[in-house]
Amino acid sequence: xxxxxxxxxxxxxxxxxxxxxxxxxxxxxxxxxxxxxxxxxxxxxxxxxxxxxxxxxxxxxxxxxxxxxxxxxxxxxxxxxxxxxxxxxxxxxxxxxxxxxxxxxxxxxxxxxxxxxxxxxxxxxxxxxxxxxxxxxxxxxxxxxxxxxxxxxxxxxxxxxxxxxxxxxxxxxxxxxxxxxxxxxxxxxxxxxxxxxxxxxxxxxxxxxxxxxxxxxxxxxxxxxxxxxxxxxxxxxxxxxxxxxxxxxxxxxxxxxxxxxxxxxxxxxxxxxxxxxxxxxxxxxxxxxxxxxxxxxxxxxxxxxxxxxxxxxxxxxxxxxxxxxxxxxxxxxxxxxxxxxxxxxxxxxxxxxxxxxxxxxxxxxxxxxxxxxxxxxxxxxx
Numbered sequence: 095x096x097x098x099x100x101x102x103x104x105x106x107x108x109x110x111x112x113x114x115x116x117x118x119x120x121x122x123x124x125x126x127x128x129x130x131x132x133x134x135x136x137x138x139x140x141x142x143x144x145x146x147x148x149x150x151x152x153x154x155x156x157x158x159x160x161x162x163x164x165x166x167x168x169x170x171x172x173x174x175x176x177x178x179x180x181x182x183x184x185x186x187x188x189x190x191x192x193x194x195x196x197x198x199x200x201x202x203x204x205x206x207x208x209x210x211x212x213x214x215x216x217x218x219x220x221x222x223x224x225x226x227x228x229x230x231x232x233x234x235x236x237x238x239x240x241x242x243x244x245x246x247x248x249x250x251x252x253x254x255x256x257x258x259x260x261x262x263x264x265x266x267x268x269x270x271x272x273x274x275x276x277x278x279x280x281x282x283x284x285x286x287x288x289x290x291x292x293x294x295x296x297x298x299x300x301x302x303x304x305x306x307x308x309x310x311x312x313x314x315x316x317x318x319x320x321x322x323x324x325x326x327x328x329x330x331x332x333x334x335x336x337x338x339x340x341x342x343x344x345x346x347x348x349x350x351x352x353x354x355x356x357x358x359x360x361x362x363x364x365x366x367x368x369x370x371x372x373x374x375x376x377x378x379x380x381x382x383x384x385x386x387x388x389x390x391x392x393x394x395x396x397x398x399x400x401x402x403x404x405x406x407x408x409x410x411x412x413x414x415x416x417x418x419x420x421x422x423x424x425x426x427x428x429x430x431x432x433x434x435x436x437x438x439x440x441x442x443x444x445x446x447x448x449x450x451x452x453x454x455x456x457x458x459x460x461x462x463x464x465x466x467x468x469x470x471x472x473x474x475x476x
Contacts, residue, residue: 096124097153103129104165104208106174106200108158109138114145116173121151125171131158132165166207174200226291228394228433230259233303234281241305246288249300256288257392287395289434315393317432322386324396328437331430337384337400339430341439354400354441355379356426360417362410373416379404379426393434400428 105116108131117129133139143158159165166172204211235244246254262283290301317324322333330342338352359376363369384402391397404424407417424446431440 097126098124099126099170100128101126101170102168103171103173104132104169105129106132106165106172108142109133109135110142112175113139114142116175117142117146117156118149120173121146121154127153128155129157130165130169131156132160132162133158134160136160162203163207166203169208169211172204172208172211225293227435228287228289230395231256231286231288233284233286234279235284235303235305237280237282239305241307242309243306244303245306246286247302247304254288254290254301255393256286257394259285259287259390259392259395261285287392287433289394316391317393317396317434318388318391322388322398324391324398324432326432326434326436328435329432329439331432331439333386333398333400333430335384335386336380336382337386337402337426337428338380339439352380354428354430356404358406360407360410362414371410371414371416375407375417377404377406389429395431395433397429397431400426400430402426 103120103126105113105120107113108117110133113131113133117131120126120129131139131143139158139160143156146154146156233244235241246256248254262285288301317326319325319330324331328344330344331339332342333339334352336355338355340349340351341353342349356379357376358378360371360374361368362371379402382402382404384400387399387401389397389399402425404426405421406424408420408422409418410416411418427444429442431442433440
């Protein structure tokens with residue numbers, strides 16, 4: 095089999111289906127017989143190498159490694175599909191930070207082990223689709239503008255609609271000039287929700303901010319429809335006195351009731367084994383009274399705040415058959431947000447000052463059981 099070159103081709107992120115397809119494509123196109131597979135996931139990259147060996151490509155010299163020095167040294171061509179997918183509980187910011195770190199590490203390996211590489215192709219896209227959605231931005235508006243307001247524009251000077259979420263008092267930014275002198279830029283800080291379109295898959299678009307003067311006040315548009323109810327094109331969310339909420343899917347008409355409650359049961363096991371007390375009690379917040387307040391609202395994003403104090407047994411009883419009678423209060427705060435155009439509701443919960451951010455889709459958020467009548471379910475055997 096004739097090849098275009100015999101120089102080393104490195105496939106980064108080769109421990110999966112994409113890596114397998116890239117190796118097969120390179121060999122079938124006759125690019126080079128010398129291909130090294132690199133991935134931090136040893137079972138995956140080892141499996142792809144075995145798969146290629148079974149394919150029987152004539153003249154192919156396929157190696158694999160989890161050692162970056164071994165992988166990158168001597169490589170003349172590199173194709174990378176390395177990237178981390180979004181996992182449960184991760185925010186978009188978490189995903190971006192993780193993949194930026196992977197990209198920076200990838201560049202360091204090239205610089206250190208194969209600085210004379212001829213060609214590098216990076217395929218870096220954990221989100222395989224372009225996106226249209228409402229995003230939160232932090233803007234530093236120069237105080238020297240003395241503007242009544244500002245507008246956001248894309249690269250084609252199309253005006254981007256936005257909603258001011260919060261503003262902070264005057265701020266100061268230290269600006270380092272090329273001549274190594276520092277200036278102070280006085281700014282007003284704005285947090286806004288902006289409606290953006292056609293953001294490329296794992297790509298970016300550039301926007302600019304321009305001052306506005308002599309701006310007339312307009313009647314604000316809001317997602318709040320009535321007391322304790324918010325609604326966009328797809329969902330209607332209403333809040334109950336116990337802190338739960340109901341969601342109506344406007345496309346299907348189906349309603350999901352009593353979402354977002356908390357459930358607590360006993361535990362006498364250890365980190366490796368779950369063991370429930372013999373006379374366990376399960377508590378829920380369905381019988382509690384919550385405070386529901388409107389935190390912020392507008393055309394693109396609306397957030398309600400739910401707070402409650404929930405008393406739970408302090409620990410297991412001395413006999414380890416039940417939970418202690420003494421109870422301690424737990425302060426729970428949840429921020430429930432609905433954005434324009436979103437088919438899901440976002441929740442950010444803090445319990446006793448410890449945050450836990452969860453975004454869930456309407457079709458993926460269901461409780462095992464809805465307790466409509468009791469907020470304490472005793473074990474009838476005790």
